[in-house]
Amino acid sequence: MDHLPRVERTPTMKLAFAILVAAALTIPLFAVYLLVYDRQSQSESARASIAEGWGGPQTIGGPVLVIPYLSDATDPVPQGGQPSARTSRVWRELQIAPDLTDIRSTIAPERRKRSIYEAVVYSAATTGQARFTLPADLTRYGVAADALALDRAELRFGLSDARGLYGAPPSVEIDGARRPLRPDKGVEATGGAGFVAPFDAGVLRGRAIVAKFSYDFRGNTSLMLAPFAGDTRWTVTSPWQHPSFGGGFLPAQHSLDVDGFTARWRVGNLALGRALVSAGVPSVDTNRTDAGSDHLAGVTLVSPVDLYAQVNRSVKYGFLFIGFTFAAFLMFDVVGGVRVSAIEYLLVGAGLVLFFVMLLAFAEVIGFAAAYLVAGGAIVGLLTAYSGAVLGSRRRAGFVAALLGALYGVLYVLLSLEEFSLLIGSVLLFAALASIMYLTRNIEWGGRETAEIAG
Numbered sequence: 001m002d003h004l005p006r007v008e009r010t011p012t013m014k015l016a017f018a019i020l021v022a023a024a025l026t027i028p029l030f031a032v033y034l035l036v037y038d039r040q041s042q043s044e045s046a047r048a049s050i051a052e053g054w055g056g057p058q059t060i061g062g063p064v065l066v067i068p069y070l071s072d073a074t075d076p077v078p079q080g081g082q083p084s085a086r087t088s089r090v091w092r093e094l095q096i097a098p099d100l101t102d103i104r105s106t107i108a109p110e111r112r113k114r115s116i117y118e119a120v121v122y123s124a125a126t127t128g129q130a131r132f133t134l135p136a137d138l139t140r141y142g143v144a145a146d147a148l149a150l151d152r153a154e155l156r157f158g159l160s161d162a163r164g165l166y167g168a169p170p171s172v173e174i175d176g177a178r179r180p181l182r183p184d185k186g187v188e189a190t191g192g193a194g195f196v197a198p199f200d201a202g203v204l205r206g207r208a209i210v211a212k213f214s215y216d217f218r219g220n221t222s223l224m225l226a227p228f229a230g231d232t233r234w235t236v237t238s239p240w241q242h243p244s245f246g247g248g249f250l251p252a253q254h255s256l257d258v259d260g261f262t263a264r265w266r267v268g269n270l271a272l273g274r275a276l277v278s279a280g281v282p283s284v285d286t287n288r289t290d291a292g293s294d295h296l297a298g299v300t301l302v303s304p305v306d307l308y309a310q311v312n313r314s315v316k317y318g319f320l321f322i323g324f325t326f327a328a329f330l331m332f333d334v335v336g337g338v339r340v341s342a343i344e345y346l347l348v349g350a351g352l353v354l355f356f357v358m359l360l361a362f363a364e365v366i367g368f369a370a371a372y373l374v375a376g377g378a379i380v381g382l383l384t385a386y387s388g389a390v391l392g393s394r395r396r397a398g399f400v401a402a403l404l405g406a407l408y409g410v411l412y413v414l415l416s417l418e419e420f421s422l423l424i425g426s427v428l429l430f431a432a433l434a435s436i437m438y439l440t441r442n443i444e445w446g447g448r449e450t451a452e453i454a455g
Contacts, residue, residue, distance in 0.1 A: 105237075237260065
């Protein structure tokens with residue numbers, strides 16, 4: 001009995017099938033990418049919930065000396081169609097920055113967990129002192145010395161989230177005398193949030209005064225300082241071993257060891273680009289929430305391993321996994337004569353995509369490194385066993401296992417050495433292309449039509 005002739009697939013057709021299946025796998029890979037993004041968003045919401053009530057990212061500012069004064073204000077008042085003006089006396093504010101501010105902050109970090117999510121919060125103890133002098137040339141700023149209400153002066157301290165104040169009440173001493181505090185306007189850099197210390201600034205005439213202060217507060221993620229003095233010195237110490245310094249001013253000195261870090265800033269008012277004295281300020285702009293990152297100094301307590309960022313980066317190398325694995329099966333098909341169907345390509349690709357889902361799921365529970373080992377081992381074992389059945393040889397299955405093991409090893413190196421990932425990836429691709437070109441150098445890609453006759 002004769003059978004219909006079967007057209008044998010040419011090498012070009014086999015390559016086209018592999019490419020089409022690989023292209024189809026971009027859909028589940030993109031779905032995994034969206035899954036990572038969704039889980040990351042849930043994690044950020046959970047961290048915000050954990051830190052709620054503890055205090056947000058904190059910005060501290062001040063102290064700033066504020067003295068009210070009376071000033072003439074002229075307002076246009078039309079009368080009978082003729083322009084005229086009316087003069088009235090209004091209260092304005094003279095703001096004086098200290099000549100020198102020396103602040104020390106000690107950050108005590110703490111990890112707080114809820115279910116599988118974790119947030120880094122901290123408690124900060126801040127102490128310091130500031131020296132103030134009354135400008136001798138007040139008339140230069142349009143302020144008459146006898147117009148100053150020195151008995152209504154106050155020192156303003158800024159804290160962006162005053163809910164974070166805890167423990168003993170803040171303490172402020174001016175010239176050795178402790179002053180009562182009240183919640184009121186802070187400084188611009190903290191959006192008007194903070195507390196003030198009222199006092200009689202008559203002692204400022206002819207000499208400087210020194211204000212000493214201390215207060216404890218809580219926050220999460222970062223601590224920033226808005227420097228505002230002729231010379232601002234800020235020292236931060238913490239046992240946290242993964243600091244990230246940011247803002248417009250980096251530390252003049254910093255050290256990092258097994259006991260944590262110490263950082264020291266020194267910022268002058270010339271670097272800030274603002275004068276130490278400003279007159280005619282009606283009030284604090286409470287709608288302003290920061291001084292702009294270019295006028296802040298600070299540190300962020302960075303988590304040593306951001307598992308979502310690492311999983312996200314690994315997903316971007318998914319095409320590399322699919323490409324190398326499919327290339328190996330294609331070589332067995334074209335060179336070794338083992339027929340590999342499109343369904344078999346698809347199942348192998350599904351296993352490769354499943355690795356990233358397993359990596360994400362396990363990483364949230366046992367950490368990235370352990371999850372990588374578990375997910376990688378499971379997929380290598382699965383695809384090795386399947387390859388042995390598809391390729392009909394344990395030796396060929398062993399080659400696939402070695403290839404996958406090498407790929408997962410290289411990917412882990414790429415994730416660990418981000419700076420050299422492009423270099424390593426390009427060298428790897430070059431080696432793969434050279435190997436494929438060598439193995440297929442004698443292949444007739446057009447193929448020829450053959451017929452099988454059974455009788």
